[in-house]
Amino acid sequence: MTKSKIYKGRRGFIKQVSCAAIGSTTFFSTLNSLKATNAAAIANSMTMMGGDYKALVCFMMSGGNDSFNMLVPRGTAEYNDYANIRTNQALPQNELLAINPNTSDGKQYGLHPTMTNMQSLFENGDAAFITNVGTLVEPVSKTQYEQGTAALPIGLYSHADQIQHWQTALPQDRSALGWGGKIADLMNEANTNENISMNISLAGNNTFQVGNSIAEYSIDPYDGSTGMLGYGDAWMSAQMRSAAVDSLLDAHYVDIFQKSYVDVIKNAKNGNEQFSSALETIDAFNTQFSDNDISQSFHMIAKTIAARDILGMKRQIFFVDFGGWDHHDEVLNAQNAMLDVVDNALGEFKAAMDEIDMHDCVTTFAVSEFGRTLTSNGNGTDHGWGGNVFVMGGSVKGKDIYGSYPTLQLNSELEIGGGVFIPTTATDAYFGELAKWYGVSNTDLPIVFPNVGNFFNPNSGNLPIGFMNI
Numbered sequence: 001m002t003k004s005k006i007y008k009g010r011r012g013f014i015k016q017v018s019c020a021a022i023g024s025t026t027f028f029s030t031l032n033s034l035k036a037t038n039a040a041a042i043a044n045s046m047t048m049m050g051g052d053y054k055a056l057v058c059f060m061m062s063g064g065n066d067s068f069n070m071l072v073p074r075g076t077a078e079y080n081d082y083a084n085i086r087t088n089q090a091l092p093q094n095e096l097l098a099i100n101p102n103t104s105d106g107k108q109y110g111l112h113p114t115m116t117n118m119q120s121l122f123e124n125g126d127a128a129f130i131t132n133v134g135t136l137v138e139p140v141s142k143t144q145y146e147q148g149t150a151a152l153p154i155g156l157y158s159h160a161d162q163i164q165h166w167q168t169a170l171p172q173d174r175s176a177l178g179w180g181g182k183i184a185d186l187m188n189e190a191n192t193n194e195n196i197s198m199n200i201s202l203a204g205n206n207t208f209q210v211g212n213s214i215a216e217y218s219i220d221p222y223d224g225s226t227g228m229l230g231y232g233d234a235w236m237s238a239q240m241r242s243a244a245v246d247s248l249l250d251a252h253y254v255d256i257f258q259k260s261y262v263d264v265i266k267n268a269k270n271g272n273e274q275f276s277s278a279l280e281t282i283d284a285f286n287t288q289f290s291d292n293d294i295s296q297s298f299h300m301i302a303k304t305i306a307a308r309d310i311l312g313m314k315r316q317i318f319f320v321d322f323g324g325w326d327h328h329d330e331v332l333n334a335q336n337a338m339l340d341v342v343d344n345a346l347g348e349f350k351a352a353m354d355e356i357d358m359h360d361c362v363t364t365f366a367v368s369e370f371g372r373t374l375t376s377n378g379n380g381t382d383h384g385w386g387g388n389v390f391v392m393g394g395s396v397k398g399k400d401i402y403g404s405y406p407t408l409q410l411n412s413e414l415e416i417g418g419g420v421f422i423p424t425t426a427t428d429a430y431f432g433e434l435a436k437w438y439g440v441s442n443t444d445l446p447i448v449f450p451n452v453g454n455f456f457n458p459n460s461g462n463l464p465i466g467f468m469n470i
Helices: 001-021 026-044 077-091 114-125 142-147 161-167 178-189 235-252 256-280 292-304 332-356 427-438
Strands: 054-061 071-073 098-099 109-111 127-134 197-203 317-322 362-367 387-393 401-403
Touching: 001 235, 054 292, 054 332, 054 427, 071 077, 071 197, 077 114, 109 114, 114 127, 114 332, 127 427, 161 178, 178 317, 178 427, 256 292, 256 332, 332 362, 332 387, 362 427
Parallel strands: 054 317, 054 362, 127 401, 197 317
Antiparallel strands: 071 109, 098 109, 127 387, 362 387
16 A cells, blocks of 8 residues: 555545535535435346446546537538637648537537547447536526626636536535535445445546545556555565554554544555455456556556456446646647547547446546637637537437537627637536436435536436436
8 A cells, every 4th residue: 555545545534524524514414314215226226238337437638628629510601610710720621520410400510530439439329429518507698797697607717616616516616525426425335345435536636536425546547556565575674564564553543533544544455455356357358458548547447347346336436637638839739649549548448348248337428627719829729618528338328419519600699708608508417417327316416416406407307418328
């Protein structure tokens, strides 16, 4: 167990104490009464190819992906609007990869030229796009925005604030609890493993996976769960250190904080041993994963899912973070390289899920703290608001584009200056539908997403957007 692993456990414990003391009492008091209901709902969930297992994979594109160059209008009139507003940041029309949605809005669309795997995934019904998504407290019109009469997210164009809001689903506040953590608080009893969290991070500490009683279990994309350096080794010095650690862990502690801290370390040690042992039993995939952190993160997720029964997991939430999307300069060249990495990783992950018959049970979804300006700053683009995201998996109603793709013109009804577009789909609707697929009940949705009622009625019987088969 490494020093960083010990720190993560300690951090999780401190957060549990501090969060309960700073205003999360309502959620915490509701939690216990809901756990039994959720456990029963999970037990009665429909049987899929992988049993009643489900996993969400959150793919964070940190920095603000210029997503109007990821999903691009390619029909003549719409492309001309796109090219006029994008100027030197526009992709050539003849290089766009054509996609053919099942449901037409009268427009034609294409993907970034590097996204050949995504094109195949989309056309085969395994992926979908959701357009003009962003953080909203409530629906906002251009008039309301200009007159200052609508509630807006705190720090609307701030990286720090917006990356937090996408992870907490609470844009009117700065919260320490993530919506993935809240879901795990409600549903963790579906799993039998007490040492490994439902929430597994391939990117270290993050807000998304932190709840009142759940924190992320951090693993390495290449090595998986790593233990304390030298612990259990045959060298005499290592044996002495191991014996000293065991002595500290086995000691009796009267102080509640000392005892809690030692318990966290014990759980981390046991979790590392269980995780490493489980992955050793997994056969190698036929799928070849690329040698980079993103592909290897998805490779490690695939191995973890393959070991789900050994680990005692019915529900898991994974987090991957690919940083560096803040392209104020060289956006075209940077996206060519980075979207190629993303596209290959997604194609590889899909192939691996097919190998173990788990594609229907795993949903991968993209997030990024904001879209970017449609206008150029000369060599790149600046911070925006609404943007486009993708979602992938066997339970996705793929080969379609959901939401309302905006008219890409300056001074349009959604453009509020500098090529920034007001979102027409709230992150609450996007996340709420993913949560419903995962097993969160209609009653519990407002607990996880406090603003959800501003965008759809959880008890209506309808889906927020309609991109998932539930």
